[in-house]
Amino acid sequence: MSAEAQLRAMVEQPWRCSNCEQLHHGLFDLACFAPDYWKEEEVYEPNASLRLDGDFLSEDFCVLGGEYFFVRCVALIPVVGMKETFGFGVWSSLSRTNFEKYIEKFDTGFDVDQGPWFGWLSNRLKNYPDTLALPCDVYPQPKRKRPHLVVTGYEHPLALDIRDGMAPEKLLEIYEANGHCPERPAEKPSSHGWRGLFGLRK
Numbered sequence: 001m002s003a004e005a006q007l008r009a010m011v012e013q014p015w016r017c018s019n020c021e022q023l024h025h026g027l028f029d030l031a032c033f034a035p036d037y038w039k040e041e042e043v044y045e046p047n048a049s050l051r052l053d054g055d056f057l058s059e060d061f062c063v064l065g066g067e068y069f070f071v072r073c074v075a076l077i078p079v080v081g082m083k084e085t086f087g088f089g090v091w092s093s094l095s096r097t098n099f100e101k102y103i104e105k106f107d108t109g110f111d112v113d114q115g116p117w118f119g120w121l122s123n124r125l126k127n128y129p130d131t132l133a134l135p136c137d138v139y140p141q142p143k144r145k146r147p148h149l150v151v152t153g154y155e156h157p158l159a160l161d162i163r164d165g166m167a168p169e170k171l172l173e174i175y176e177a178n179g180h181c182p183e184r185p186a187e188k189p190s191s192h193g194w195r196g197l198f199g200l201r202k
């Protein structure tokens, strides 16, 4: 089966991952837990507990030493031949000024014409040449969606994938490198329960 046919089969019905043993639905998103600079325990505090004066990590915000500020974004990567888009949850730094703007509007959402804000990509992604500290643009989104991240500056493979889409083979390799095993034949969907458990994109 070609990689594209394999991805289509994954979209058509949920599949049991023989590696993490969860039931995945379609082209589910992957996410980095924290910026790579975060060296504390990997535990989230609630967003509402945000502190700007020390170390802080929640699912959307990160502060290091009261000096460096990061937000969780999503890099949307089209997949050649598929109408579904893959989302990579990654972190970007922001200036304190833009970080504070983001927090202020976090609960209400942004107008579409906000941004983009400059940031540095703050994760190393497997299957790419080093992605840490790539320059990027962060686009705040309306309706409380996570900001979209676009890599800018030069012709890094990640920048090209975000702009032009990636080959189906590459997405399968990325899933495998991140601990998911798409080869296993899909199971029949249960009548309820699975939809919405995976592949959620905020």
Ligand SMILES: [Zn+2]
Pocket (backbone or CB within 6 Å): 017, 018, 019, 020, 021, 022, 024, 179, 180, 181
């Ligand atoms: Zn898995």
